[in-house]
Amino acid sequence: MHSYFKNFSVILYAIAFIVFPLVGTAKENDRSETYRLLELFGDVFERVRADYVEEVSDENLIEAAVRGMLTDLDPHSAYLNQKHFQDMKIQTKGEFGGLGIEVTMEAGYVKVVSPIDDTPAFRAGIKAGDLITHLDGDHVQGLTLSQAVEKMRGPIDSNIKLTVRRGTKSFDVPITRDKIVIRSVRSRTEGNIGYLRITSFSEQTESGINNAVDKIKNGLGDKLVGFVLDLRNNPGGLLDQAVMVSDAFLEEGEIVSTRGRVQENAQRFHASPGDVANGLPVVVLINGGSASASEIVAGALQDHRRAVILGKKSFGKGSVQTIIPLGRSGAIKLTTQRYFTPSGVSIQARGISPDIEVDQARIEPLEGTRRDRRHEADLRGALQNDQLEGPKQENDVDKKPGDAKVKVPLASKPVDYQLARALDLLRGLALYRNRIVN
Template identity: 45%
Template sequence: MRALSLSLSVAAVLGLAPACAHAQEAPQATEKSDAVAASDDPDAASTDDAKVPLDEIRRYVMVYNAVKQAYVDPVDDHALMQSAVRGLLLDLDPHSAYLQKADADDFNEQTRGAYDGVGLELQQLPEGGLRIVAPLDDGPAERAGLRSRDRIIAIDGKVLGPADADASAPLRGVAGSKVVLRVLREGTPKPFDVTLVRETIRTSSVRSRMLEPGFGYVRVGSFQAATAADFVKAVDGLQKSAGGPLRGLLIDLRSNPGGLLVGAVQIADELLDKGGIVSTKGRAMIGDSRFDATPGDRLQGAPVVLLVDAGSASAAEVLAGALHDNKRARVVGSRTFGKGSVQTLLPLDNGDSVKLTTARYYTPSGHSIQALGIVPDVVLKPEGGGARAMISEAALPRHLQGEEALEGDNAGDVLPGQKPVDAALAELKKMAGVVAVATAAPASARPKAKAQ
């Protein structure tokens, strides 16, 4: 495969410490350097996007001085500057954010696959509180029954308001300690409390088993540094237990929130013999890159089904789009989340970082997933019907626009449980040429022959 380092290019353009990984929410420890000094020439500021707009800076200083001199209570200089810097990113899109050093370290830990917490992928809400995008597999939150779309409105009795810069911080802590969440759930009349015990979340992002002789199942819960290698081990193990090549493989990406883009690209490369995987397009040509498959299909052409739902986001959508557009797999489930943007972690000289949306990604056919998601070939509905657990990028405030606007509700459904797996397996067996055998009706239920 072939690719430009988008993170490194963007860091160089912005004059920040270079980030070495081309990633979707994928930070890497890097060497730090001084930022490029801004020009003092007002004319240059008005003609060059890279220069500082001095009139706007003067206006900021006036507001800063007003707050310092006239606000009802004294305000710490550092706290005020931190608020101002966060404000630069506040109205961009839901995924760009200023991360203090501790938060950036936590972000790094999650992509490495080990951190102390409760196992939740979260979205901070502008009106206050946290929305659960997805609970991580076998974490304290999933075991306690928390679901995608649940809203956390208080932590340890403290109500989460709009002013909380990092409302998720109290969820982190020493393994073995307890934290109480107050949760609001659609269809439940009153908030309820859930007590979780923090633990070291070592997210083994890949699990596997045989569903039936010849048909394997691989669950990919998120994309971390070791996910692609773990996927290869899982597939090889399934083929060994099958005594030869698999007849078909079901890859379960439900409620997979994404993670490192490179993991999705590498898994796609393992299943493709040729063709594009994904491309990225940023504001300038320096942000453009492309990944292509290299020869070799680990499954030797055996059919593949991808199981997705509304919680499948980001890198999970890259994998689904790559295999679908290359006609290598069928997608079964519900419309995916629709996060088609690349985030780059740009370290600053004080240890903090800026998580900045730097590009959109495109499937091999040239379509953007942003705010649209992947539409499955076979659509499944939640078991039992009832109220939908709606969740989508298009529903987030300030989301980036996609290549086309969809009218009405385009959100998918969350599909928990075993029945979606059974439906996806039936589709996989159909692709493999296995004919379903109808069970014979009992004699009493058979229609009687007419007398002649």
């Protein structure tokens, strides 16, 4: 044991010598302290390796030590082993070999939330609500969701057999995997307003925004009055994608700056000419789940007064993480810089405050308001308006208060109150602009 410890200590000293070369007596005390602390680490490592109640591999001990060193720095620095590093690259790249289904777990089975259009699962007839009970004949019960997803992913053109339960029937569905592109941007129209939802900032985001805006423009034409950019519950992602999305709505000016310990490494990102919205009003929705790259976009559009920010204060993650590969040992994700909005404000632990604060709420009609509210036309003997079209109903004049039955509205899907307020704001701006022009 002692010989192993001596060898290990030599390695630690060598590392310390490389990191802290001899540069003069001013730093000799620092080097001496570093040697002492490395020796402490070697003592603990050897003691755990020799005396822990169960045998632990050297690899697991070293990984745990590195992981602890990084996670103790801040909540976002981390060690990524080889598998987690590959998973992160898939997440940021936005494409992988798979089936093309959004899934969750229900009662131990994999439940299909939705098949993605034009993917192997969609073409094979997989439907929302289907339960996947077996993968290549192996039962999915006992697997976590991430384990089941990992089994469904695989090389492009490889085959997998799903056993699907739909209602009372179970059947097998053979599927050939294909390249799946994760949709980080979803869009639709709300009347004459374009709605853009960004779920994360991956390599597909900037192209997704441009394609979605073009689709909305072609669909609405001159009727288009503005855009809602929904960044709620968006945890962030790639810095360059946040810059490009901001640039898409800005004609000029700084978007964001990043600064670290070395001032010479500071970076500033600026917008280039061109606005995909052609100057139409934009409302950005944020909430407490909007973080990092989402806050870069919201901060840039707010500082340049290009958009109205609506919702709740954002998360407040104002730091930049750099992925540093470590060869076959994975990578480290290290916080290297802070970012600042165009006005020079750090969002770290502060967040973006909305221009208009709106809580997410549920709209309910007050009881009795419909029954109690009366109008001129309800009064007995009220004068008729000859300009109104259609004959007046016989019972409109002579009916007594309380005779009419109050219609109870049918249950409908919940209203997104924050989105409703954003749409109202854009409609109001469009109405105001039309009146100014006319």
